[in-house]
Amino acid sequence: SIDAGADLVLFSGDKLIGGPQAGVIVGRRKYIEQIERNPLMRAIRVDKLTLAALSATLSALTDPQQAARELPLWMMLTATVEDLHRRAECIIDELNSRVAGFSANIVASTAHVGGGSLAGQGLDSVAISLRCDRASDEELARRLRTGTPAVVGRLQGGCVLVDMRAVLPRQDEDLVVALAATFEN
Numbered sequence: 001s002i003d004a005g006a007d008l009v010l011f012s013g014d015k016l017i018g019g020p021q022a023g024v025i026v027g028r029r030k031y032i033e034q035i036e037r038n039p040l041m042r043a044i045r046v047d048k049l050t051l052a053a054l055s056a057t058l059s060a061l062t063d064p065q066q067a068a069r070e071l072p073l074w075m076m077l078t079a080t081v082e083d084l085h086r087r088a089e090c091i092i093d094e095l096n097s098r099v100a101g102f103s104a105n106i107v108a109s110t111a112h113v114g115g116g117s118l119a120g121q122g123l124d125s126v127a128i129s130l131r132c133d134r135a136s137d138e139e140l141a142r143r144l145r146t147g148t149p150a151v152v153g154r155l156q157g158g159c160v161l162v163d164m165r166a167v168l169p170r171q172d173e174d175l176v177v178a179l180a181a182t183f184e185n
Contacts, residue, residue, distance in 0.1 A: 002028075010023060013057070019054050020050045021050075079164075092105075092106070095179055104179075107127050109163050126163075129159040130160045132183060147178050147181060148178070
């Protein structure tokens with residue numbers, strides 16, 4: 001936007017770059033200096049911890065491979081559909097070895113990132129489609145949301161879908177534990 005001629009661009013640090021929750025203003029020095037001189041700046045300035053987190057995020061973003069390794073948002077955005085599918089298969093296999101009374105299938109999905117930053121844009125993804133023999137889809141979704149850890153899925157076609165793009169690889173075992181606990185009850 002700046003390259004296209006905008007004098008200032010305002011965006012959310014967490015939604016657009018995967019950093020800390022903060023309003024970020026970038027732009028032409030003349031306008032940034034005017035903002036810095038405004039008396040309200042003292043009330044809205046960022047604290048040192050948020051500034052350090054923002055600095056670390058921006059540093060990681062200078063190397064796309066580092067960003068994909070270190071920043072959760074970028075891990076999720078850059079995961080391949082094949083990798084998501086493989087992880088979903090492992091989760092279902094592990095779940096099948098622990099509990100019965102449910103069905104789980106892998107389905108194609110579209111993940112949506114944020115609201116304002118990428119509104120209406122979807123990413124190809126993979127979801128685990130869940131049904132429980134002893135509960136409706138609404139009841140299953142409620143149990144998952146209120147479990148520990150909480151799992152938020154979406155209702156679609158009489159199933160609860162858990163989109164793998166919203167689950168970090170390090171959370172796969174936690175997801176298995178949460179799903180198993182839900183199906184055991």
